[in-house]
Every structure is written in structure tokens, then in C-alpha cells.
Amino acid sequence: MTGRIYKALGVALVLYSLIYGLLTSVPDLPIIEQSIRNLFYHVSMWFAMVGMMAGSFGNAVGFLRGENLSKDRRSESLAETGMLFAFLGLFTGMMWAKFTWGAWWTNDPKLNGSAITILIYLAYFVLRNGIEEPRKKARISAVYNIFAFVMMIVFIGILPRMTDSLHPGNGGNPGFNSYDLDNRLRMIFYPAVIGWILVGTWIASLRYRIKNLSQS
Amino acid sequence: MFVVTLFQSNSRMAKIGPLIQRFAQQELRNSNAIFSLGLYLVGITYLIYLLGGQNASDSTWNTLLWIVVFFGAINQASRSFEFESGDYFYYYQTIAGPKTTIIAKLIYNSLYMLLLSAAAWALFSLFYGNSVYNPAVFALGLALGCVGFSAILTLANGISERSGGNATLSSILAIPLTLPVLKIVSAINIQAMVGAPLEEVYELVGSLFALDIAIGLLAYLLFPYLWQD
Numbered sequence: 529m530t531g532r533i534y535k536a537l538g539v540a541l542v543l544y545s546l547i548y549g550l551l552t553s554v555p556d557l558p559i560i561e562q563s564i565r566n567l568f569y570h571v572s573m574w575f576a577m578v579g580m581m582a583g584s585f586g587n588a589v590g591f592l593r594g595e596n597l598s599k600d601r602r603s604e605s606l607a608e609t610g611m612l613f614a615f616l617g618l619f620t621g622m623m624w625a626k627f628t629w630g631a632w633w634t635n636d637p638k639l640n641g642s643a644i645t646i647l648i649y650l651a652y653f654v655l656r657n658g659i660e661e662p663r664k665k666a667r668i669s670a671v672y673n674i675f676a677f678v679m680m681i682v683f684i685g686i687l688p689r690m691t692d693s694l695h696p697g698n699g700g701n702p703g704f705n706s707y708d709l710d711n712r713l714r715m716i717f718y719p720a721v722i723g724w725i726l727v728g729t730w731i732a733s734l735r736y737r738i739k740n741l742s743q744s
Numbered sequence: 745m746f747v748v749t750l751f752q753s754n755s756r757m758a759k760i761g762p763l764i765q766r767f768a769q770q771e772l773r774n775s776n777a778i779f780s781l782g783l784y785l786v787g788i789t790y791l792i793y794l795l796g797g798q799n800a801s802d803s804t805w806n807t808l809l810w811i812v813v814f815f816g817a818i819n820q821a822s823r824s825f826e827f828e829s830g831d832y833f834y835y836y837q838t839i840a841g842p843k844t845t846i847i848a849k850l851i852y853n854s855l856y857m858l859l860l861s862a863a864a865w866a867l868f869s870l871f872y873g874n875s876v877y878n879p880a881v882f883a884l885g886l887a888l889g890c891v892g893f894s895a896i897l898t899l900a901n902g903i904s905e906r907s908g909g910n911a912t913l914s915s916i917l918a919i920p921l922t923l924p925v926l927k928i929v930s931a932i933n934i935q936a937m938v939g940a941p942l943e944e945v946y947e948l949v950g951s952l953f954a955l956d957i958a959i960g961l962l963a964y965l966l967f968p969y970l971w972q973d
Contacts, residue, residue, distance in 0.1 A: 592969050640923075644920050644923050647919070647920040648920040648921065651916045651917050651920060654913070654916055655903065655907060655913065655917065658907055658908075658913060659907045659908070664906075664907075665907075667969055667970075667972065668903055668906055668907050668970065670969070671899075671903060671966045671969050671970050672903055672917065674962070674966060675899060675921065675962055675963075675966060676921065678958065678962060679920075679921050679924055679959075682924045682955060682958075683923065683924045686951070
């Protein structure tokens with residue numbers, strides 16, 4: 529029953545943010561203009577990705593504590609779902625950058641951070657594929673997962689704050705907190721983040737169940 | 745002699761010194777490895793010189809230096825656990841245990857990387873002239889970078905060694921993880937080259953130091969799980 533509630537809530541919040549994000553009035557700012565609506569579709573992807581990776585990290589720690597293989601399957605499923613959000617975030621960001629900055633890709637600390645994150649987790653999947661024995665695979669990839677998550681947080685959370693970014697809200701660019709109407713944006717942005725995290729959990733739980741079936 | 749010293753000393757700290765000595769002896773015995781690393785350093789530096797490296801700007805000089813150090817470090821670290829594989833694995837586990845071994849390994853690899861980067865810096869200065877304005881800050885950045893670098897490479901090599909992987913796997917694992925360290929180090933080094941005093945890079949040095957401690961702590965905590973069989 530609780531499973532149904534969170535899935536329904538996730539779908540409702542995502543639908544709300546998708547539809548209402550297009551209908552609501554947004555502050556009229558130079559350069560960004562209507563593309564500010566990408567806040568609901570692009571930024572929420574990164575929040576959902578960090579949420580999935582944090583779940584994956586938590587399950588990796590849990591595996592090392594108890595050597596329970598189902599935790600390892602959960603950890604892998606969450607990392608896979610996180611990768612999905614990473615690619616969606618990259619895609620929506622590139623579309624936005626082409627129309628706002630005039631280029632698909634720029635040398636921006638946040639872009640570098642997301643590229644490195646994707647490389648780190650692709651290496652995680654390469655590592656997993658290289659080991660046959662399930663318990664050994666789980667233990668070694670959990671070690672790498674914990675290390676990788678900490679380095680990812682350093683790269684996307686701390687480094688961009690040390691240098692200027694082209695992103696709104698950085699380096700003197702108008703940002704989320706400086707808008708007069710920021711509360712209207714928040715009313716859609718926060719539900720979008722929560723909704724996508726719930727939907728991501730659903731996707732990960734489906735992948736987890738598929739893995740369980742293919743094991744037995 | 746070595747084994748006797750280890751068995752006699754009960755505390756973990758007392759075992760670290762002899763272990764580091766042991767690693768150094770193994771390295772010195774295998775003199776071909778040191779020779780090939782030195783040859784790599786001279787060869788790649790001269791190759792860059794021939795391709796016009798002496799005209800490099802500050803940021804290019806810094807980038808080239810780090811690329812040379814980076815591949816030297818990967819080459820060195822890829823041999824880091826070759827003595828610990830197979831029978832040696834059980835040997836070290838019996839006489840020292842994983843926690844002592846990883847501390848000794850981290851210290852030893854950091855020292856090795858310091859020598860490597862100092863040699864690269866000296867060679868670069870010889871061929872292209874030393875364009876560093878504030879050597880003390882540059883050396884500090886290099887040293888802190890080496891510590892973080894070697895910790896990441898040590899853990900990545902432990903992982904690839906235990907998973908029975910090849911040398912490519914350890915590079916795949918290590919390269920994206922080293923980028924946060926590399927990014928801060930190159931920022932400090934660029935500041936040192938244009939002659940910024942220590943006070944101006946204080947924040948960067950502090951964050952690199954904190955990052956080094958975090959990486960070292962993670963390696964220390966995670967290594968015992970890697971060593972279970």
C-alpha cells in the first residue's frame with residue numbers, strides 16, 4: 529500500500545511540474561527570458577541524480593557492514609537510475625545552453641563536474657562487469673562506490689563554488705534567489721525535485737526486482 | 745631480520761617503519777623499474793622540448809608538467825601491488841594486517857611520488873627554464889598534490905589488483921577520481937608561477953589539505969574490505 533502511495537505521489541508531482549511549469553508566469557529577465565522554465569526540467573534532474581547516487585552509496589555502505597547481496601543489487605540499480613538522470617540532465621542542459629549561451633558545450637565548472645561524474649560511474653560499471661564471483665564483485669564495487677561518491681560530491685559540490693560559473697546565480701549572473709517572483713518558481717521546482725526522486729526510486733525498484741528474478 | 749623486527753613489535757606504529765623499508769628494498773632490488781621510470785621522464789621531457797615546449801606559456805608549462813607526472817605516477821602505481829599479489833598477499837596479511845600495510849603503502853607511495861615530481865620539475869627547469877616565481881608555494885602545492893594523488897592511485901590499484909583486472913582498469917578508475925585534486929593543484933601552481941604570496945592561495949592550500957586528509961582516511965577505512973579473501 530505504501531508502495532502505491534509514493535508512486536502515485538511521484539507521478540502526480542512530476543505531471544504537476546511538467547504541465548504547470550509551462551503555464552505559470554515567470555519573471556522576465558534579459559538573456560534567460562522564457563528559457564528560465566528549464567529550471568523545472570533540467571536542475572531537477574541533477575537533484576534526482578544526486579539523490580539516486582546517495583542511495584547507491586548508502587546501500588554500498590550497508591553491504592560492507594552486513595555482506596547482504598540484496599543491498600548490492602539495490603546499490604547497482606540506484607546507480608543505473610542515477611546515470612539515466614545524469615544523461616537526461618546533460619541533454620536538457622545542452623539544449624538550453626545552445627539557445628542561451630550559443631554553444632552546446634562550454635568550459636564551465638558545473639559542466640566539467642557532470643562530465644566527470646558520468647566518467648566515474650561508467651568506470652564503476654566497467655569494474656562490475658570485470659569480476660565474476662558475486663560476493664567479490666559486490667565487495668570491491670562497494671569500496672569503489674563509496675570512494676567515488678565522496679569524490680563526486682567534492683567535484684560537483686565544492687569546486688564550482690571556488691571558481692566563477694556561467695550558470696544563473698553564479699559569477700554575478702541573475703539567479704534563483706535574486707528573482708522578485710522566486711516563490712512562484714520554488715512552488716514548482718521543489719515539487720519537481722521530490723517527484724523525480726520518487727519516480728527514480730520506482731524505476732530503481734523495478735530494476736532491483738528484475739535483478740532478483742534473474743538471480744533465482 | 746625484517747620478519748623478526750615485525751613480529752617483535754606489537755604496536756601498529758612500530759611496524760610501519762620496517763614495512764616502508766621493506767617496500768624501498770624491493771624497489772631498489774628491481775632496479776630496472778627505476779631505470780625505466782627515469783628514462784621515461786627524460787625521454788618525454790626531451791620530446792616536449794623538441795616539439796617546442798620551451799616556448800610554452802605558464803599555463804601550458806604547468807599542464808605539461810602535470811601530464812608528465814600523471815603518467816609517471818600511473819606507471820609507478822601500476823606496479824604498486826605486484827609484490828602483494830599471490831603468495832605475498834598472505835605474507836603481508838599474516839605479519840602486518842591490512843591497516844598497517846595501507847598506512848605504510850600510502851606513506852611510501854607519497855614519498856615516491858614526491859621524488860618523481862621533484863625530478864620532473866628539475867628536468868623541466870633544465871630544459872625550459874624555471875618559470876616559477878614563488879618556488880615555496882609551488883613546492884607546497886606539488887607536495888600536497890602528490891599525497892592526494894598517490895592515495896587515490898594506491899586505492900585504485902588495490903581495486904584493480906584484487907579484481908584481477910589489467911593495468912587499463914586502474915587507469916580507468918583513477919583518472920576521473922584524480923581530477924578534483926589536479927584541478928586545485930594546478931590552480932595553486934598557476935598562482936605560484938605568477939608570484940602570488942602564500943596568503944592569497946591560503947584557501948586553496950587549505951582545501952587541498954582537507955581533501956588529502958579525506959582521501960587518505962577513506963583509503964584507510966576501505967582497504968581492509970578490499971583485503972578480505
